[in-house]
Amino acid sequence: xxxxxxxxxxxxxxxxxxxxxxxxxxxxxxxxxxxxxxxxxxxxxxxxxxxxxxxxxxxxxxxxxxxxxxxxxxxxxxxxxxxxxxxxxxxxxxxxxxxxxxxxxxxxxxxxxxxxxxxxxxxxxxxxxxxxxxxxxxxxxxxxxxxxxxxxxxxxxxxxxxxxxxxxxxxxxxxxxxxxxxxxxxxxxxxxxxxxxxxxxxxxxxxxxxxxxxxxxxxxxxxxxxxxxxxxxxxxxxxxxxxxxxxxxxxxxx
DNA sequence: AGATGGACCCGTACGC
DNA sequence: TGCGTACGGGTCCATC
Numbered sequence: 001x002x003x004x005x006x007x008x009x010x011x012x013x014x015x016x017x018x019x020x021x022x023x024x025x026x027x028x029x030x031x032x033x034x035x036x037x038x039x040x041x042x043x044x045x046x047x048x049x050x051x052x053x054x055x056x057x058x059x060x061x062x063x064x065x066x067x068x069x070x071x072x073x074x075x076x077x078x079x080x081x082x083x084x085x086x087x088x089x090x091x092x093x094x095x096x097x098x099x100x101x102x103x104x105x106x107x108x109x110x111x112x113x114x115x116x117x118x119x120x121x122x123x124x125x126x127x128x129x130x131x132x133x134x135x136x137x138x139x140x141x142x143x144x145x146x147x148x149x150x151x152x153x154x155x156x157x158x159x160x161x162x163x164x165x166x167x168x169x170x171x172x173x174x175x176x177x178x179x180x181x182x183x184x185x186x187x188x189x190x191x192x193x194x195x196x197x198x199x200x201x202x203x204x205x206x207x208x209x210x211x212x213x214x215x216x217x218x219x220x221x222x223x224x225x226x227x228x229x230x231x232x233x234x235x236x237x238x239x240x241x242x243x244x245x246x247x248x249x250x251x252x253x254x
Numbered sequence: 255a256g257a258t259g260g261a262c263c264c265g266t267a268c269g270c
Numbered sequence: 271t272g273c274g275t276a277c278g279g280g281t282c283c284a285t286c
Contacts, residue, residue, distance in 0.1 A: 016262080042280080059279040094263045096280070112281095137256060146281085154279070243258070245278070258286080268276080 002065065002088055006033045007048075009081040017077055017092070019100050028101060029053065029080075041116045041150030045107070052107040058096035059153075064089045119151045120188045125181035132172040132180065139175055140168035141242040143183070152187060155200055158222040158247050160187045167253040168241040193218065221247040 010026045012018060018025050032048035039045070046053040055061075064076070066087050072079070078090040078099065090097065102110050117123070117131070128149065132142050142148055143157045152160065161168050163186035166179060175183070194200060199213030216223075220230050224247055225238040234251035 056280080058281085092263095093265070094279075096263065098281090135256085141257090144280085244280095256286105259284090261283085262281095263279100264277105266277085268274100270272105270274085 006083040007080050008083050012078045014077040052104040054100040056098045061092035061097035115147045116150045117148045125184040129177045129180035135172035139170045139172050142172045155222045156190050159190045162221045168246045
């Protein structure tokens, strides 16, 4: 529980994660308290006294709460020390995560939060159709575009497309209203189930508590190259779509 | 407007 | 055993 924790110091060993001058960042965050934590798509937002600290943890970033004397892992890149002796440590093997600091009164209107699309659970299926029906790119690119619909990554897009019976290379402007609706409801289903099972541990992802997810056991197509489709037994194929590895049952997905 | 490819990073899984 | 290399994840950016 970090709510109401007061940050009295910050250290880092890898500056590029902090998307501003690190000294400025430290001076601004120091002595502010964490009042709330919000989430927008894949971004986590710590609401402080006057600022909003906006985190993106990419694929495997996570926060650990430890004691000040606990061993510091070489993958812990930003350490927030609290007044109560605990530390909140940002752990990121790939160093891909980002931290932005913005005024808490206006961060929603600024990059990186301002351009985000709605999440599947908040997106009206007909609105989704309106957003995509003029787009000439592959439907998979649309589903991965956080400015159109937020919250889906590569794994969950593959699963959403499978449940919808739609091929990742289908052009967005060829998607019918009925199919657009199916995509939104499938995306909700995929995310709800993945969240309930603690996410997908495919490479090295674990939760902040080091717990492995279990959704990888429920995957229908993603990573299933060469295996039979759970619906029709056709062999699942692997291909690139928009530069991203994609797994498809070409018998079920048209 | 859209597609493409590179950049960022490094543990893992390979091939030799 | 040890080395080299490809890969992938999310996002931005330059270029076509």
